[in-house]
Amino acid sequence: MLRIAIQKSGRLSEDSLKLIRECGISFVSSSYKLKVEASNFPLEILYLRDDDIPGYVQDGVADLGIVGQNVLVEAGCANLEVEALGFSKCRLSLAVPRGAEYNSVADLQGKSIATSYPTILGDYLAGEGVRANLHTISGSVEIAPSIGLAEAICDIVSSGSTLLGNGLREVETIFRSEAVLIAAPNLSAEKQELLDQLRFRMQAVRRAQRSKYIVLNAPASALDAVKALLPGIKSPTVTPLAEEGWVSVQSVVEEDKFWHIAAELQAIGAEGILVLPIEKRVG
């Protein structure tokens, strides 16, 4: 049985649970039970504070974990990462009060900076040759300048609303993060085999999320141009329509290229362009 540690409640929780479920693994979750067993895969799920996850996996108390790279690197456990998962994307940034003068990181020399990430920040500042006084606090970091605790902060930013709401201006991005799957060093051969199965499923889910199924009608005369735009996985499926001179084309497109391709398809005469989600994609 594999044990995976995920965040009990917070920014990682929902997507971590969703990913495990999309891998076809069923379990009953309740907010009171902190350890649950899946019914159709040898997996036990532990619900923990995210800060504790790297340590549990490093020590082998849990075999696997899902955690942000920011927390993983801060804990000095970057070597445990096995797979980036593409959610909970955020950045670690330095910010100063909106009206404060700031030209470069050298302006932080001798200043006090509040953060929950003293290791990542300390390494960054050392690399820049800047000495500052770091105040380590575990949350609500953005409040620090307005209560006189620090002159700058370094914390997680996503939309930037928290900085804006607290009169702060983002001045440097020092680290980019997303959720990652981590694994204990030296897993037994049996557990490694289960991990490989789980990664195979996770990759199929992620590949599917990045792809869309596209169906459209096009004049047969435009077929070569349509094929060039929609090469698909191997090649597109082309079937004749009942109406003479027209074909139906089915293919797979990368989601981030869809809008660009859809406009080009329309320009060469394609009609009725439908886009459907793909649940899993193997290979």
Ligand SMILES: Nc1ncnc2c1ncn2[C@@H]1O[C@H](COP(=O)(O)OP(=O)(O)OP(=O)(O)O)[C@@H](O)[C@H]1O
């Ligand atoms: N605004 C955000 N947008 C996207 N991802 C975020 C955001 N804030 C945090 N994250 C990511 O999600 C992780 C968990 O964030 P969260 O705020 O839930 O942590 P926490 O308050 O420390 O939780 P816990 O109670 O488990 O210690 C962060 O370490 C980071 O990787």
Ligand SMILES: O=P(O)(O)OC[C@H]1O[C@H](OP(=O)(O)OP(=O)(O)O)[C@H](O)[C@@H]1O
């Ligand atoms: O740029 P934004 O979109 O505003 O997001 C950034 C905020 O999100 C996180 O806090 P969260 O809301 O998770 O609360 P927490 O302090 O309880 O972790 C993070 O610590 C920032 O404060």
Ligand SMILES: [Mg+2]
């Ligand atoms: Mg935490």
